[in-house]
Amino acid sequence: MFENRGKKRALLAALLLAAALPLAGCTRYTPPEMESGEAVPESGRAVQKTAETDEGQAAAEGTASGKSGEDESTVRAEAAGPVIEIYDDAWSTDSPREPVKVKGIYISAYAAGSRERMARIIEEIDRTELNAVVIDFKDDNGNITAEVESPMLQELGVCRPYISDLPGLLSELxxxxxxxxxxxxxxxxxxxxxxxxxxxxxxxxxxxxxDSDKMAWLDPYNEEVREYLAEVGRQAALAGFDEVQFDYIRFSTNNSLQKAAVKAAGESSKTDIITELAGYIYDELSSEGVYVSADVFGAIISSSGDAQAVGQDYAALASSLDYICPMIYPSHYGDGNFGLDHPDLHPYETIMGALADSKTALDTAGAETIQKTAVVRPWLQDFTASWLKNHIAYGDEEIRSQIQAVYDAGYEEWILWSASNKYHYGALESEEEQQN
Known part of the structure; x- marks a missing residue:
């Protein structure tokens, strides 16, 4: 079903449950040079507090747009400024692009559009092991967060430039x-x-x-939808991003939308459709010289029921991407998962359990059918799940224990999620600690 899109990546080191692996050093990204000399650009079933439930987290933290309690008009005013045109030669697709062992954080478009906030974030990145950022390019409201020179996107009227100088921001990063x-x-x-x-x-x-949040969902069976998403990714690549990460690349868990999806599928399965969509996007964007990744529910790794419901087949998607990013937040697992009474109370053990399942799933599938395996880069929890009856406040210790679990499970990359962009930087190693 799938084309061989490159040499098969070797699977990561065997799972270590008893002994910790040495912490991998942080690798700063050194971009290639242009001709001008300038740098170019889960055991069991998890509770379905999945993407729709992210809004519950956002309500607890502020909003999913990352306002961090600030007045929205103030944040947008900070983002205001002259719009900088984006040119197709913002980076060279002929230059070799080296992969990076990502240790990153999510940044909303509102925060990315604020020079003051970005200055503070960059300062924190410079003094810690962080080396990557995930920035909203197409946000939760369907907005393209910067101006682009795309006839399709301009005709659709989707551009809302919260980030007024995206080329300048990417250059500074x-x-x-x-x-x-x-x-x-x-x-x-x-x-x-x-x-x-x-x-x-x-x-x-x-x-x-x-869905329950009054959000519409695009039909992935529609060819125009596929072309639209590929064009959004293409414009992100042309803007100068090193990688394009697709979130919500799945079906809704809403009952009415589930029924509509099943009816539209016909003889195809929902997992086949989402895998084909990911493969189409990968083929379209890899030729642009950009890495392609996707976010998936942690639950789908070991639960075939969840996988079929949302259309995310973990192993199949891993064969269609450069990176696969399971959202294995402890707060999103139900009581009893991984033998834990309340997973949110056990961040280290939850991450270890989820990544053990990940390795098993990819090892098993790889031995049978997969000709290419994406690098696994999990999303970790940097927020307190106050909506849960049994939860704990997440601080430096809980963040660090999740990161340590990633390393102990034999993996090397991770990204922290906080809808409000409030991170526990104290949990991250400083430059001095990395050198010792």
């Missing part, structure tokens, strides 16, 4: 050796529900179906 990843919220798209309802799942009467 490169100067600090920071690897840049564009987050693209894919199939959950309220804006297209208004401007392109024919691209969305609809009821028999032709009304756009929406």
């Amino acid at each position: 490169r100067e600090h050796g920071i690897y840049t990843i564009a987050r693209v919220v894919s199939l959950r798209d309220p804006k297209m529900g208004e401007t392109r309802p024919q691209w969305c799942f609809q009821s028999e009467s032709g009304e756009v179906l929406r």
